Amino acid sequence: MTTHYISAEHLSIERIGEIIKNGEKLELSDDAKQRIRRCRNYLDKKIASNGAPVYGVTTGFGSLCNVSIGKDQLSQLQINLIKSHACGVGERVPNSIVKIMLLLKIQSLSYGYSGCKLDTVQRLVQFFNNDVYPVVYRQGSLGASGDLVPLAHLCLPLIGMGEVEYQGKVISGEELCRKKRWKPIELASKEGLALLNGTQNMSAFAVWSLLEAQRLSDWADKIAAMSLDAFDGRIEPFMHAVHAVRPHLGQIETAKRMREMLEGSQILNNIKAHVQDPYSFRCVPQVHGAVKDTIRYVRSVIDIEINSATDNPTVCPDDDLIISAGNFHGEPIALPIDFLSIAMSELADISERRIYRLVSGTRGLPSFLVANPGVNSGFMITQYTAASCVSLNKSLAMPSSVxxxxSCQDQEDLVSMGANAAIKLYKVIYNTERVLAIELFNAAQALDFRLPLKSSPAICQIHDDFRRVVPFILNDELMYPHIEQAIQFLRR
Known part of the structure; x- marks a missing residue:
């Protein structure tokens, strides 16, 4: 089993994807352990020698920042914080994202600016390595003092509370400790705040969404190429000379990819009766390219976020400072998360328009892509389903960050709502995948009506692979199983 060592070295989004996909284990590097110990020792000495109040360490939280706490109550203060902040509601955060949350929280604490004890971070590593998934609820975070509510649920099992999913069953944090023979962590000063402050919930959703968005962007080009050929579209709008005079990187990349995908197509080289295609075909480089550029930008922001310390106060041993500031605020990533929702919504939007064209009975294709329309409705309602998903995406793409x-007696007077943006992005990603799967279902059907003319070798290969799981539809039959198979095909 491969082990990933947690360190101060750069952690990429792609590497996170590899760790999760390959089931790698985590281990704190020696440097990470040293950083954690050094910061904790500094904080303990600072508390012992300094009578001045330190926010969240020797004071209450939020608007209770002026209430001093006695040394004998510092541990209870942190336990009470986690218990009182676990106010999540709604659906559970999927285990795949909880796993990323754990990794990102471990990474952030390992830098040695948070003041956590080593055993606390080690227990989070044990959660990750033993596939312990704390039960976290989606609703509750304002994306302001970090993701307080979801991170409280993530960390409750550290102290033997809350719930986890372990070996396929939901059990209490107390039962988990008994099963694993773990003692609940005894929190020291500041630890509860270090665990709850941070953007790991928003960031985990963003990392998952970026990995999925990249996959779907890749598929969108392939499917659009198949649809273009099935629709008897023209290649001229993809020629490099067009894009050289408006050289957006994503646009150039998309046009080049479309040319490569369609090279060798008999359909493409056939004489065309039309001089121009609709925007949903002609403007694939401009629309898909803009999505690529958006993904690139959002990745650059999230990349910085997941390699940062985002709790509060920030403990800086080298500078002999403990500073209460705002690194937990979600605004830097809330805006890009909203941006990605808009981009992915547009990817679904243009896909649905291509579906509509394919079923419309034009360019020599039969109405609703069935040989005997009338007695058969064919692919008529697949476009309805795609339109439903697209319409919902338009609502979900309304920015949360505006x-x-x-909250907190107006101490937290401007919040980012980044967590809501992240939840909506998660839904937009799934809807976009569904629409693209439906387009592939339609495009493959339409392409068969072009025989004996064939598409390019690259498109034919995708078509042939798809036909191994989804058949040509001769007469009306149940469609929803085929749509689900198309979705699974995109995931494989």
Whole structure:
């Protein structure tokens, strides 16, 4: 089993994808252990020698920042923080994202600016390595003082509370400790705040979404190429000379990819009766390319975020400072997360328009892509389903980050709502996948009506692979199993 060593070295989004996909284990590097110990020792000495109040360490939280806490209550203060902040509601955060949350929280604490004890971070590593998934609920975070509510649920099992999913069953944190013969962590000063402050919930959703968005962007080009050929579209809008005079990187990449995908197509080289294609075909480089550029930008922001310390206060031993500031605030990533929702929504939007064209009975294709329309409805309602997903995406793509509801007696008077943006992005990703799968279902059907003319070798290969799991539809039959198979095909 491969082991990934947690360190101060750069952690890429792609590497996170590899760790999760390959089931790699985590281990703290010696440097990470040293950083954690050094910061904790500094904090303990600072508390012992300094009578001045330190926010969240020797004081209450939020608007209770002026309430001093006695040394004999510092541990209870942190336990109470986690218990009181576990106010999540709604559906559970999927285990795949909880796993990323654990990794990102471990990474952030390992830098040695948070003041956590080593055994606390080690227990989070044990959760990760033993496939212990704390039960975290989606709703509750304002993306302001970090993801307080979801991170409280993530960390409750550290102290033997809350719930986890372990070996396929939901059990209490107390039962988990008994099963694993673990003692609940005894929290020291500041630890509860270090665990709950941070952007790991938003960031985990963003990392998952970026990995999925990259996959779907790749598929969107392949499917669009198949649809273009099935629709008897033209290649001229993809020629490099067009894009050289408007050289957006994503646009150039997409046009080049479409040319490569379609090279060798008999259909493409056939004489065309039309001089121009609709935007949903002609403007694939401009639309898909803009999505690529958005993904690239959002990745650059999230890349910085997941390689940062985002709790509060920030403990800086080298500078002899403990600073209460705002690194937990979600605004830097809330805006890009909203941006990615808009981009992925547009990827579904243009896909649905291509579906509509394919079923419309034009360019020599039969109405609704069935040989005997009338007695058969064919692919008529697949477009309805795609339109439903696209319409919902339009609602979900309304930015969350433009909203703010002050909290904590107005101490937290501007919040990012980044967690809501992340939840919506998660839904948009799934809807976009469904629409692209439906387009592939339609495009493959339409391509068969072009025989004996064949598409390019690259497109024919995708078509042939797809036909191994989804058949040509001769007469009406149940369609929803085929749509599900198309979705699974995109995932394989």
């Amino acid at each position: 909203d703010s509801i002050p």
